[in-house]
Amino acid sequence: MGTRVHYDPEIKWKAVKMKEDGYANSVIMDTLGIKNVSQIKTWMRWYRAGETHRFEQPVGKQYSFHKGIEELSEIEGLKLRIKQLEMQNELLGKLKGNLKKLTKTCIVKVLEELKTKYPIREMLLFLEIPKSSYYRWKRQKLSNDDQELIKLIKKIYKKHKKRYGYRRVTGELKTVHGLRINRKKVRRLMREIGLFAKIRRRKFVHYKPSESVKMEDLIKRKFKAEAPNQKWYTDVSTLTFGENHLYLSAIIDGFNNEVISAVISDSPNLKLAYDTVDQALEKRKINKVILHSDQGGLYTSPKFQAYVKEKNIIQSMSQKGVCYDNVQIESFFSHLKTEAFYSQDYAATNSKIIEIVKEYIYYYNNERIQIKLNNLPPIKYREQVAA
Numbered sequence: 001m002g003t004r005v006h007y008d009p010e011i012k013w014k015a016v017k018m019k020e021d022g023y024a025n026s027v028i029m030d031t032l033g034i035k036n037v038s039q040i041k042t043w044m045r046w047y048r049a050g051e052t053h054r055f056e057q058p059v060g061k062q063y064s065f066h067k068g069i070e071e072l073s074e075i076e077g078l079k080l081r082i083k084q085l086e087m088q089n090e091l092l093g094k095l096k097g098n099l100k101k102l103t104k105t106c107i108v109k110v111l112e113e114l115k116t117k118y119p120i121r122e123m124l125l126f127l128e129i130p131k132s133s134y135y136r137w138k139r140q141k142l143s144n145d146d147q148e149l150i151k152l153i154k155k156i157y158k159k160h161k162k163r164y165g166y167r168r169v170t171g172e173l174k175t176v177h178g179l180r181i182n183r184k185k186v187r188r189l190m191r192e193i194g195l196f197a198k199i200r201r202r203k204f205v206h207y208k209p210s211e212s213v214k215m216e217d218l219i220k221r222k223f224k225a226e227a228p229n230q231k232w233y234t235d236v237s238t239l240t241f242g243e244n245h246l247y248l249s250a251i252i253d254g255f256n257n258e259v260i261s262a263v264i265s266d267s268p269n270l271k272l273a274y275d276t277v278d279q280a281l282e283k284r285k286i287n288k289v290i291l292h293s294d295q296g297g298l299y300t301s302p303k304f305q306a307y308v309k310e311k312n313i314i315q316s317m318s319q320k321g322v323c324y325d326n327v328q329i330e331s332f333f334s335h336l337k338t339e340a341f342y343s344q345d346y347a348a349t350n351s352k353i354i355e356i357v358k359e360y361i362y363y364y365n366n367e368r369i370q371i372k373l374n375n376l377p378p379i380k381y382r383e384q385v386a387a
Contacts, residue, residue, distance in 0.1 A: 005035055009055040012043050019044055049083070049117060087118040088126055095127075104137040105192035150189055152177065157195050160368070163339040165197030166190050168368075171375035214300050218316035219292045223328050225254035228382060229284060232260070232291045233328040234276065236268050236298065241341050242353040248336075249276040251291075252328050256385075257370060258378035259332065259361050260284070264354050273298045274307060281311060292316040294326050336360055 011032050018028045025037045034040060046054045094110045111123055111134070124134055156169050164172070166187040173179045173186065190196070225231040231254035239246040247268040251261040261280035265272040277291075291313045293299040299317065308315055318325030340360040348356070365379050373381040 007034070007039070012055045015040050015043055016047050045116070049119070051080075051083070053080070083118075084122070087114075087122060090114065090117075091123060091126060103188065103192045106194065108134070108137050109194075146189065149179075149181075150193060153186065153189060153195065154193070157190075161339070162195075163197060163368070167371060168197075171369050171371055175369065175375045214295050214320075215315060215317040217292075217318055217325060218290050218314065219318075219325070221325060221327075223254050228253055228255045229286050229289050230255065232280065232289055233326060234261075234291060234293045234299075235326060235329040235333070236272065236296065237333040237337075238268075239264070239337075239353055239357070242348060242350040244350065246350060246353060247272060248333075248357060249273060250329065250332065251276055251280045252332055253378075254328060256373060256378040256382045257328065257332070258365055258382065262357070262361050264357060266350075268298065270298060270301060270303060273304055277308060277311065277313070286312060288312060288314050290314050290316050292318065292326060294318050294323070295320045332364070335364070 011034070015028050015032055015034065018031070019025075019040065023031075025040055028034065028040055029037065043055070046052060091110070091114070094113070095107065107127070107129070111120060114123065120134070121131065124131055152173065153169055156172050157164060160168075166183055169190065170181060170183040170186045173181055219231065223231070223233075232251050233254060234249070234251045236247055236249045239248055244266070247265050249261075249263050249265070249268075249272045250259055252258065253260050261276050263272060263275045263279060265275075289312075291308055293315070295317050298304055299315070305315060323330045336357070340356055364377075366377050368377055369375045370378065370381075374384075376384065
């Protein structure tokens with residue numbers, strides 16, 4: 001083993017300065033008498049990581065975050081501590097969730113991204129991961145089958161604009177691509193490559209006494225219908241994404257969760273409710289279909305009640321303030337806002353918002369699979385049952 005060469009701090013600083021000025025490593029080595037190019041690379045790594053105090057340390061005693069030497073000044077010690085905290089914060093920011101549940105691929109990916117800023121050894125020490133384990137993980141490669149599967153998963157994820165989690169991705173892999181695959185494997189691979197569906201926002205619900213019910217609840221949370229046009233669910237939701245508030249009134253069929261009517265207005269008035277019912281009745285023959293809603297002012301209006309009665313529609317209402325009694329339509333609105341707006345970062349004109357809603361409803365009815373519908377979209381499910 002050769003004798004280690006000691007370079008004065010002045011040489012190290014000159015090497016850094018020449019490197020910053022664009023000189024080639026060979027020129028720097030010839031000019032300053034440096035024997036090995038790895039020395040320049042090491043000094044530049046320290047320089048970029050803010051560890052220039054290491055220029056002063058003797059050969060073989062290059063200390064890091066946790067092992068400073070007594071000669072370090074108080075200011076240098078504080079700088080080291082700040083650098084350590086920066087490293088920890090950045091690691092925790094990129095490795096979200098429970099560290100013990102993170103996949104090996106995810107950890108390797110993040111550490112490879114940060115290795116030019118922080119020493120691998122220090123990051124592993126903070127994460128309590130043995131060095132040998134980390135380098136073993138790096139050597140492991142996905143099989144060719146898994147690599148092809150990941151490409152397909154990414155394609156499905158992109159096609160559905162980040163709306164699909166592992167369950168729906170698994171469903172499409174089975175129904176569209178004919179693969180026999182366990183959803184746990186899909187979940188693992190999606191975690192490893194950092195693909196996650198947008199989670200719907202939770203609502204805080206105020207429960208109120210049942211005596212406030214205006215009309216009988218004919219559904220009683222038995223939402224599924226045995227055939228089309230037996231149970232319809234309706235409500236109005238506010239769209240706050242455009243120039244001013246818009247109001248979306250919709251009706252969903254309880255047989256296959258198909259959106260059979262959707263009308264947008266700038267005012268939540270009776271005309272909006274009438275138009276929604278009229279659109280649902282187009283090209284449909286009904287016989288005493290149940291129209292279930294909440295106890296909003298539109299649906300408790302005597303004019304609206306008379307209007308739907310003329311159309312041979314039976315009205316049903318949930319308990320006041322209990323959204324779970326009308327969960328079919330509430331769930332649709334939640335999916336719409338999460339998948340079409342919250343996850344896409346839209347800020348647009350009202351006309352653009354209306355266009356986005358129409359596109360999403362088409363997507364929801366014709367392309368977006370539902371696990372409860374045998375991994376089929378609503379319209380395809382209806383057509384399959386009717387065949």
